[in-house]
Structures are given as structure tokens and as C-alpha cells.
Amino acid sequence: MTTLLPSRRKFLAQTTGSLALGLSGLSAFAAEPPHLSRAAGAAPIPYGAAVRAGALASDPTYRAAVAAMCEIIVPEGEMKWSDIHPKRGEYRFENADALVDFARQNRIEIRGHTLAWYGALPAWTSEFANGAEAERELVDHIETVVSRYRGTVPSWDVVNEPLADWPQDRFSLRPSIWMNRLGPEYLPIAFKATASADPDAKLVLNEYDVEYHGARFEARRKALIQLLRWLRDRDVPLHAVGLQAHLFAGRTIDRDGLQALLAEIVALKLDVLITELDVVDKDLPGKIGERDALVAAMAAQFLDACCEVVRPKAILTWGLTDRYTWVPTFFKRADGMPNRPLPLDAEFKPKPLFDVIEEYRRKFA
Template sequence: MTAHRPSRRTILGGGAAAFALAGSAEAAPSPFGPLGKPSWSADGLQAAAAAKGLAFGTAVPITRFRQDRRWRSLAERECGVLVCENAMKLSGVVPREGVFETAAADETLRFARSNGQRMRGHCLVWHEGLPPWAETILASGNASRAEALMRQWIGAMARRYRGAIEAWDVVNEIVVPADHRPGGLRATPWLAALGPGYVDLAFQMLKDEDPGAAAVYNENDCEQKADWIDERRSAILRLLEGMLKRGVPISRFGMQAHLTSTLPFDETKLRLFLREIAGMGLAIEITELDIDDRAFPPDVAARDRGVADLTRRFLDTALDEAAVLNVLTWDLYDPDTWLSVYPARKRPDGLPQRALPFDAEYRRKPMWDAMHAAFRSAPDYSATRQRLRAKA
């Protein structure tokens, strides 16, 4: 979907102002359809999760979604919540100034609503997913332009999808203690342009535009055992404590859970981490679960056993925490996993990763069995989860 294109003078002279035209042109509500009857099957992952007050879902790769009816049928049967893989990121929606493209996001949302599924928004402020024109604004040294860009971007998305998104990942991957910035914040274009206050600002902007959406801080590399992960967990907890003390309108913490076979898993450390977050009154979501199987043997059966075992140990620990609401995998279908194409994650033997609950023939794998068993054996915290889900 393309909004009115600004003049060349507006683009050159205004920068972020050009984007404001695009945002306001698309701000009116769109007809995404009524919430349909739940589509998931009684023997699927969502049904098992829902019995304990949880929701299961996945990221939607728009090309596969559009081209493969088998993928859509799988999502209908197994999922109760969806999130766009890339279609709601700044680079996907506003690839060029004056262009506001929401067709893929709108299509995903209509599908979710027709199947009675919840929808998450991902992600508003991230150091990646920045189109060149936005990078130029953030690097300009003009804080006012940078703030206007953030305000116009968050405002346009929040207004367009107001009332249709359960939770927005407001900021994504913002902590790297090794960058030696105050508070452990990652060195990003947003931090350079606006200073550490950009985090608080983003949450307030979302709350101003869509007070009913849960506001999430989504983070990676905080689940397993390593000294550098301990540092990250400590920085995350300090950051959350500071935000709450300052009255920042955050309601959830998102734990990505890109787990890797190359690191050990310490149930005790993860349990304590989640307990501290829950003790702050925040809900928790597992937002991007998959398993990097590089350290597992090439034999498929052995590899699948390793993936299933790590999945089960992780979920058994995480789902013991009543504040955990949602579990999403980063796609459902092995051939689409990012782990097989990202250079640092490729297996040394060149084999494709078996990171997700369904194989190349759309068959349930041992990882699916592990997830289903973890949901069925999880404590039933439905009342607590219902209360937290209603807290935006």
C-alpha cells in the first residue's frame, strides 16, 4: 500500500517530515475483519498450551505464507498467536521515504483474525531493519529529526493497528554490556541519535497511541549458561528496574529463546532470572524459540533427540513461571529457518539445521512432541495468566 508521495523538496528539506505524510495518510483504521472462530485442532500445540492459560504461535514468513497452502493450514491447526517475521519492521513498511507499505502486515492480520488468533507486533525500534533513509536521519546529529522519525513511525503503526495487536515489541535487542555504554545499552543508531532516553521515549509513544496494547522489551541471549550471558541478565534486570522506577509504561519482557547446542543450559539460573522479572509485576513472553543444532551429530535421529531434549528442559523450566504467557517459535518449518543461512549459525558439515517443530514434509518432529508434552505437564496458572494478559 503506497501513500501520497511527497515532493522532492519535501524529501530533501524535511527528512522525517516526509515520513509524517506517509504515516498520517495510513493512520485511519482499516477493516481487518471480525474475530473468527478458533481454527486450531484439539490435538495441536495451541490446544495443549491453552489448557494452561498459555498461547502457542509462530512468526509468519510472508513469501511462504502467500505461496504455500500447506504452511497456512499448519498455522491454522497449531497456532493461537502470530507475529510478522519482517512485514512490520521499519525497513519493510517504509523502504523509501514517502512510501508506506502495509499489504503484507494487513494480510497476515486478516488471516489471524479470521482464525480467531491473537497477533503480536514486531518490532518498532531495532538497530537492524533500518532503511538507508532512516539511517541518514539518525546519523545527521539532529536529535529533533531523530525524535520526529521515531514518533511518526511508532504513531503510524500504533494508530493503524490500534485494538488489533495484543502486544508490541517496542524495543528489540538493546543490551550489550561489552559495548561499554551506560546501563549496558547496545551502541545503536538510536542511542547515538537520542541518548539512553530513547528507550523510555519509545514506550511512552506507543502508550500514547495505543494504550490497550501490551508494551514489550524483547531481548536475545539471556537463556543459557555463560559468563557473558550472566552479564547480560544482570544488565537486563537493572534496566527493567530503572524503567519501572521511572514510571515507563512497560508491561512485558520478551525472551527470544534462540537456543544453541553450543552452550550448556542451567535450569536454576533461568528460573531465578524469570522469577526476578515476574517479581517486578511484568509478564513474560517466549517470542522467537528455535534450536541451533550445530553441536549435535549429523545423524537425523540423534540430532532430533538433542533438539527435543533441549526444548523440553527449557520449556519445563520456563513454564514453571506463572508470568509466562506466550510461546512462539521463529517459524514452524525447518526449510525456512534463518539458522541454515546465517553465516555464523551454519553447521560445519553443511547440513540444513533441524531447528523447528516440523520437517521439510510438514511432519511433526520430536521437537513438536517435546513442546506438546511440556505444555501438557506445565502447571495450570490460567487465572494468573488471564490477569496478566489483561494488564496493558
């Protein structure tokens, strides 16, 4: 049993009834004091989750569970452009600052997400007249945000989801204001601006849909490696690749293809993070026990393939509890039953997915 920090013990002691029974087994996700981790050997792979500032403020049980179980948190939306930079020349840091303060108070690391993405852009960004203006605004945004959290946010998803849905090569990048005005050069611009604002930060390119069998996914793996090589050949500051790992029931993990991709990433001397793990259960059976087992099995297939090639620097799920998840917004079940994509259910009880993550995060310990 992992030794709990005082705040973790207090949380578990104050939790009562069935919720207490569910949370009593969660201490394995608690951050271990460094001296205990070293004495016991290699520390487990750090676990973390995407969190919501609003839920942290309004739901005490959620706040306590995140503090008890996460060694890393990442803002689900609070550091995206639409939240933090809603108008030209106007920055709103209240929600992002709240998450940074929460992480500091609970001795949790916080990752930054995200600096250059096609999505979550405020309407004013569509007004860029030319490439020079787009570059100026992109660099100003990155310098302002990253400098504010320099020394506090040690890792950034600098570029998120750059590849087109079905890319032909490394320059088949997703349409966006950045591609429209700057072309592929927006990636080096973003990475260099981030490195300039915080030379100590670990810079990550975050991508999805590279795990499965099928021509589209094979094309995405090929284009991703080509893009990474292009960036490295140009001495662009890049330290890691984030695999989102939004897993879908009905798709099949391409173990050989995924492992070949990971081997190429390792050969480029880049780290690997699992950044947004969950399992979309839209098409799985309704029976809870059966569904939870299938969700866990799919995550196990993915994690087993990854961990056979590389020790991920972190495993993060896109949310901690089914009470707060993006999945039903886009993948609501036809039977009307709640989605169950995350390690804890809506009442904060651990599910088989929790056990799978625990197994693989300790695989190298």
C-alpha cells in the first residue's frame, strides 16, 4: 500500500459510506514522497487527468479526489485560446490561475494545453489579414501565456492535432487559421516561441488516431513520423510526442503498427506521453459489468503495446470520473445510459479501467 500524504489521509478519513469504500483503494494513485519512491526502487509512471476549474470550485468531492489521486493535472479547456485570450489584446487568466494554484497547494504537477491548435479559437483570430499578423499574434500569445507560468508549468502541448484527418505526407496538415496564413511553418514558429519564453519547459507535439488497424491510421502514423523528422532536421526544439489515446470500441489496436511508430519516436530521441486516455463506449453493451470489462480490456491492449516498447513519461486520462467527461457531448449512447469512459464512475468508485492503469503504471517499478 502506498504511503499517503497527510492531505490524502484526511480526505479518506472524512469520506463516508459507499463513497469511502470506493475511494479506499485509490491510494495507489497518490503522489509518493520522493524519499519513499527512491527507497522502494523506480517510481511508478506518474498518473494524471484533465480537470475542470468549475468542477473543482463547485464539487468538493471531485476536488478531493483529484488532490488524492493525481500526480499531474492538465486543464481541459482553461488554457485554450478561447478561454485565455477571448479578445485581441485581452487575456483572462482567472481560471488557469485557479488550476495552477490548486496544483501548487496540493503538490501536483500541471501541464499546459494548448498553444497552437485549429480548435477553440476565438472569432477575432479569423480577422488576420496576412502571415505577418498571424505570426505576430501567435508569438505574442505564446510569449504572454508561457512567460506567466514559467517555472510553474514544466510541460506544454505546444502543437495539438496538426495532422489532417487522412494525410498524404508530413505537410498534409489540418486546415486552420495558422495553416491558412503561415503554412507548415507555424509549427517551428510555435515551438521556438515556447522555448524562448521558457527554455526549461518540455515541449510536446500532441496527436490522436494513430493506434488502429486501417489505411487512414497507417497514413497518420507515416505522416506523423515524417513530420517529426522534418522538425528534428530543422533543429526545432521538441522533446516529446503525446499520444492522446481516445480509444473507440469497434476499432482494433494495430499492435505492430503502433509499436513501429513508438520505435521510430524513440529512435528520434523523443519521449512519449499518454495524454488523453479514455475509452468511448458508445457502441458497447449496456450491462455495466460487461461494458466496464470491455473498456478495461481495450485500454490494456493499448498500454501493453506501448509499454513493451517504451516507458511513457506519464499516463493521463481525459478526466478522472464519469461525472465529468466530454464523451456524451459527442458520443451519447442510443440506449440513454450514461457513458463510462474513465477510471472512476460518477460516484467516484474505481472501475476495472482503474486497475489496468495501475498495473501498467507500475510495470517498470
